[in-house]
Amino acid sequence: MSGTLYGIGLGPGDPELMTLKAHRLISSARVIAYPAPDTGPSFARSIAARYLPETVREIPIIVPMRVERFPAQEIYDKAAEEIAAVLESGKDVITLCEGDPFFYGSFMYLFERLSGHFPCEIVPGVTSLTACAAQLLRPLTSRMDILTVIPGPLPDEDIRTRIETAQSLAIMKVGRHLPRLKALLAEMGLLDQAGYVERASLPDQKVSRLADVPDGPAPYFSMILIYKGDEAWTLPPSFSS
Incomplete structure (x- = not known):
C-alpha cells in the first residue's frame, strides 16, 4: 500500500x-x-x-x-x-x-x-486574499458583487478590461510591476479607492493607501485591493486622506 x-x-x-x-x-x-x-x-x-x-x-x-x-x-x-x-x-x-x-x-x-x-x-x-482584506479592515465583497483576481504581470489592457467589469478586485503578484499598476489605476480614477498590503500577518507587514506607497518594486508577497461595488465601504480613516 x-x-x-x-x-x-x-x-x-x-x-x-x-x-x-x-x-x-x-x-x-x-x-x-x-x-x-x-x-x-x-x-x-x-x-x-x-x-x-x-x-x-x-x-x-x-x-x-x-x-x-x-x-x-x-x-x-x-x-x-x-x-x-x-x-x-x-x-x-x-x-x-x-x-x-x-x-x-x-x-x-x-x-x-x-x-x-x-x-x-x-x-x-x-489565503493571502482574505488575509490582506482582514489587515486592510475593509470587507472584500458582498451579495451580488463580482470579485476579480488579477495577476499583476498581465498587460495593462487586459487588467483594464477586467477592472471595468468587477465590483471588487485584488491584484496579486505586484512586485516589480507596482509603478505601472499605480499609473494605470490613477488613469482609471481608482487610486484613492485602492488599499495596499505587503507581507500580510507577518511582523514586518505594511498596510496603507496605495497612493501613499512609494514608486519602486514591491515585495512578491504584496497585494492591491479595490472595492467599487454598491456598498459604502471605504478605506479606514487611518488610511484615508
Missing part, C-alpha cells in the same frame, strides 16, 4: 493562522517537502518550523527566483520522482504550501504529476 500525498495550506505567514488539521499532520510528519528559493530560507518551512518533528526527513524543492517562466518544469519533474519513491515505500509525504495549495499554490504542480498514481488529500489554508 502506498503512502498519501498531502498538500498542506499554511496560511499567509502567521503560524497561528494554520488550521488545526495542518498542525496535526505537520507535527506527526515523517517526511515533508516544501518549495525553497535558491538563495535564502524557505518561507513555507519557516511558517511550520516550530511544529516539525526533530527526526523528520526533508525534501526541499529548490526553485530559482527568476523573471523567466515559472515553474521550471524539470524541477517539479525531479521533485515528483523523489516524492513518488517515498510514497511507493508506504510513507506519507506532507507538502507545505504558503496560503492555500489550490490558490496560486506551488503544490498544484506536484498534484498534477502524482495525483493519478497515489492517494492525495488537500488541506485548505487561509
Whole structure:
C-alpha cells in the first residue's frame, strides 16, 4: 500500500493562522517537502518550523527566483520522482504550501504529476486574499458583487478590461510591476479607492493607501485591493486622506 500525498495550506505567514488539521499532520510528519528559493530560507518551512518533528526527513524543492517562466518544469519533474519513491515505500509525504495549495499554490504542480498514481488529500489554508482584506479592515465583497483576481504581470489592457467589469478586485503578484499598476489605476480614477498590503500577518507587514506607497518594486508577497461595488465601504480613516 502506498503512502498519501498531502498538500498542506499554511496560511499567509502567521503560524497561528494554520488550521488545526495542518498542525496535526505537520507535527506527526515523517517526511515533508516544501518549495525553497535558491538563495535564502524557505518561507513555507519557516511558517511550520516550530511544529516539525526533530527526526523528520526533508525534501526541499529548490526553485530559482527568476523573471523567466515559472515553474521550471524539470524541477517539479525531479521533485515528483523523489516524492513518488517515498510514497511507493508506504510513507506519507506532507507538502507545505504558503496560503492555500489550490490558490496560486506551488503544490498544484506536484498534484498534477502524482495525483493519478497515489492517494492525495488537500488541506485548505487561509489565503493571502482574505488575509490582506482582514489587515486592510475593509470587507472584500458582498451579495451580488463580482470579485476579480488579477495577476499583476498581465498587460495593462487586459487588467483594464477586467477592472471595468468587477465590483471588487485584488491584484496579486505586484512586485516589480507596482509603478505601472499605480499609473494605470490613477488613469482609471481608482487610486484613492485602492488599499495596499505587503507581507500580510507577518511582523514586518505594511498596510496603507496605495497612493501613499512609494514608486519602486514591491515585495512578491504584496497585494492591491479595490472595492467599487454598491456598498459604502471605504478605506479606514487611518488610511484615508
